Amino acid sequence: MGACTSKPHKPNPYSSRNPQPLPSHPYDPSQQIPKTPLTPARDRKDDVIAGKQSPFFPFYSPSPARFLKKSPAPTPGGGGSKSASSTPRRFFRRPFPPPSPAKHIRAVLARRQGKKAASAIPEEGEEEGGGGAVDLDKRFGFSKEFTSRLEVGEEVGRGHFGYTCSARFKKGELKGQQVAVKVIPKAKMTTAIAIEDVRREVKILRALNGHKNLVQYYDAFEDQDNVYIVMELCEGGELLDRILSKGGKYSEDDAKAVMVQILNVVAFCHLQGVVHRDLKPENFLYTSKDESSESELKAIDFGLSDFVRPDERLNDIVGSAYYVAPEVLHRSYSTEADVWSIGVIAYILLCGSRPFWARTESGIFRAVLKADPSFDEPPWPSLSTEAKDFVKRLLNKDPRKRISAAQALSHPWLRNYNNVKVPLDLLIFKLMKIYMRSSSLRKAALRALSKTLTADELYYLREQFALLEPSKNGSISLENISKALMKQATDAMKESRIPDFLASLNPLQYRRMDFEEFCAAALSVHQLEALDRWEQHARCAYELFEKDGNRAIMIEELASELGLGPSIPVHVVLHDWIRHTDGKLSFLGFVKLLHGVSSRSLAKVQ
Numbered sequence: 045m046g047a048c049t050s051k052p053h054k055p056n057p058y059s060s061r062n063p064q065p066l067p068s069h070p071y072d073p074s075q076q077i078p079k080t081p082l083t084p085a086r087d088r089k090d091d092v093i094a095g096k097q098s099p100f101f102p103f104y105s106p107s108p109a110r111f112l113k114k115s116p117a118p119t120p121g122g123g124g125s126k127s128a129s130s131t132p133r134r135f136f137r138r139p140f141p142p143p144s145p146a147k148h149i150r151a152v153l154a155r156r157q158g159k160k161a162a163s164a165i166p167e168e169g170e171e172e173g174g175g176g177a178v179d180l181d182k183r184f185g186f187s188k189e190f191t192s193r194l195e196v197g198e199e200v201g202r203g204h205f206g207y208t209c210s211a212r213f214k215k216g217e218l219k220g221q222q223v224a225v226k227v228i229p230k231a232k233m234t235t236a237i238a239i240e241d242v243r244r245e246v247k248i249l250r251a252l253n254g255h256k257n258l259v260q261y262y263d264a265f266e267d268q269d270n271v272y273i274v275m276e277l278c279e280g281g282e283l284l285d286r287i288l289s290k291g292g293k294y295s296e297d298d299a300k301a302v303m304v305q306i307l308n309v310v311a312f313c314h315l316q317g318v319v320h321r322d323l324k325p326e327n328f329l330y331t332s333k334d335e336s337s338e339s340e341l342k343a344i345d346f347g348l349s350d351f352v353r354p355d356e357r358l359n360d361i362v363g364s365a366y367y368v369a370p371e372v373l374h375r376s377y378s379t380e381a382d383v384w385s386i387g388v389i390a391y392i393l394l395c396g397s398r399p400f401w402a403r404t405e406s407g408i409f410r411a412v413l414k415a416d417p418s419f420d421e422p423p424w425p426s427l428s429t430e431a432k433d434f435v436k437r438l439l440n441k442d443p444r445k446r447i448s449a450a451q452a453l454s455h456p457w458l459r460n461y462n463n464v465k466v467p468l469d470l471l472i473f474k475l476m477k478i479y480m481r482s483s484s485l486r487k488a489a490l491r492a493l494s495k496t497l498t499a500d501e502l503y504y505l506r507e508q509f510a511l512l513e514p515s516k517n518g519s520i521s522l523e524n525i526s527k528a529l530m531k532q533a534t535d536a537m538k539e540s541r542i543p544d545f546l547a548s549l550n551p552l553q554y555r556r557m558d559f560e561e562f563c564a565a566a567l568s569v570h571q572l573e574a575l576d577r578w579e580q581h582a583r584c585a586y587e588l589f590e591k592d593g594n595r596a597i598m599i600e601e602l603a604s605e606l607g608l609g610p611s612i613p614v615h616v617v618l619h620d621w622i623r624h625t626d627g628k629l630s631f632l633g634f635v636k637l638l639h640g641v642s643s644r645s646l647a648k649v650q
């Protein structure tokens with residue numbers, strides 16, 4: 045057992061001598077999360093230490109989608125919305141309570157603690173170390189020399205899965221170096237999933253080491269009782285505490301400074317094929333307490349993170365309720381889910397309250413799925429149009445319409461802030477892959493659409509094209525793409541199979557692509573569709589297409605383009621899309637063609 049746990053004044057809350065009290069009725073879906081006033085971190089941590097009733101440990105895990113099936117439960121104080129599409133905010137004269145520590149979704153805890161049903165809920169203390177955990181292999185292959193290498197100091201923080209102490213290397217080349225050690229008790233790892241999570245947390249930290257906004261990883265150790273993750277000590281505290289100390293409101297410039305750092309590290313993770321899945325202000329730490337200095341923000345806690353292949357959708361429900369994206373609740377998501385969480389953080393920074401709030405977990409989920417966050421109440425009317433547009437684009441409920449982290453850094457609200465550099469975005473390669481597999485007809489339609497892009501919209505594409513270092517004649521090939529990716533490669537890219545994905549861009553091996561074609565290939569039709577001016581774009585593009593690309597087509601040709609199988613009566617479905625007079629595409633057909641094969645049928649092809 046690490047020295048951390050033997051400190052008499054800081055008892056280990058994970059020890060069976062100090063069990064977390066269970067909720068009085070774990071089944072009660074309306075169980076209230078206690079109202080959370082402006083709570084300094086110290087108090088809430090002390091609450092846990094003192095063994096008071098914790099709102100963080102609901103032990104029952106009903107299907108997180110169950111709220112979709114039943115009518116919304118009325119919630120006291122008007123916190124729940126009566127109509128599915130109304131935001132609970134409208135029932136409040138005052139803003140929501142200020143942000144407070146986020147709770148993990150029940151399903152996360154249940155899966156990781158091995159609770160299959162309510163009847164499986166153990167008595168207090170039963171879960172600690174024993175039960176089903178006996179035959180689990182809890183060997184990680186980490187060094188066993190923790191106590192000889194490090195001297196442990198004060199506790200500096202804690203979460204559900206671990207607690208963190210300051211420490212110092214006793215010997216070796218890092219001798220004297222102050223570090224942080226996250227201690228994860230093996231007794232808490234009662235399922236294979238929990239063990240795998242810890243294994244992956246270390247693997248990801250190790251692979252991603254080196255980004256300036258990601259906590260630096262030094263080493264991992266283990267003994268009989270714990271896993272120890274040794275990393276850089278961030279002395280400036282959690283972003284959440286900074287938000288609370290500022291009364292929940294940041295100036296736009298202060299919010300930009302936070303956003304740029306968060307987006308930088310998240311864009312980097314996404315390029316590596318890592319999705320964090322638990323982005324919240326508690327999981328960003330400042331390196332120093334000094335607000336005026338160069339204190340940097342660091343992402344921590346990759347405990348729920350995973351590798352995701354470019355074409356893959358994840359399905360396990362993971363995260364913290366206030367920050368969880370709608371598609372996570374629908375069990376089909378990828379890196380865009382992190383961008384949603386960043387949107388929630390941005391909303392909180394700018395106005396001081398949460399965009400989706402209710403007293404119960406199911407109430408929060410309903411709001412996330414159905415409610416539109418308010419941008420009408422103060423201080424929103426006094427904030428810049430760009431700031432509002434930025435937050436709205438992050439909080440688009442459709443992940444295909446949501447902008448990526450790299451795109452967020454090129455949004456007008458941020459693009460001129462402090463020499464922001466737009467990083468390479470995997471999204472362009474995903475879109476290029478679909479483009480290359482499209483028919484010449486769809487390519488022509490996309491080309492027409494790309495000609496309608498405004499200078500503002502072209503900014504991101506220009507930046508991405510420049511990152512691919514085109515040749516002197518202004519074109520790129522597969523080699524440019526692989527070089528640009530290799531420059532950024534870490535071990536994580538292998539895990540997330542990005543090299544395999546690159547092979548799908550093989551047609552570019554034999555030809556080059558100029559900027560004009562690149563725009564057609566890398567533009568996102570779904571994202572453009574989310575803009576107010578979409579109709580204009582599409583009409584204008586259709587006119588251009590009429591001049592250059594429209595031709596009489598066979599219904600079968602269009603059906604195959606759209607991935608419609610022979611069992612579907614294509615004549616009936618597609619009739620509206622073809623002009624009767626000349627057999628060419630109608631406007632509706634043109635728009636359908638722009639969208640191309642639906643992602644579902646594309647997944648089948650792969």
Ligand SMILES: Nc1ncnc2c1ncn2[C@@H]1O[C@H](COP(=O)(O)OP(=O)(O)OP(=O)(O)O)[C@@H](O)[C@H]1O
Nearest residue numbers: 200201202203204205206208224276277278345347
């Ligand atoms: N490198 C660090 N430097 C300083 N403090 C840290 C560091 N890493 C973690 N902490 C503190 O410890 C707390 C818990 O760490 P972490 O979030 O990794 O644990 P967790 O159990 O996985 O949390 P969660 O409940 O969010 O899943 C952090 O919120 C932070 O206050």
Ligand SMILES: [Ca+2]
Nearest residue numbers: 203326327345
């Ligand atoms: Ca955490």
Ligand SMILES: [Ca+2]
Nearest residue numbers: 205345347348
């Ligand atoms: Ca965690």
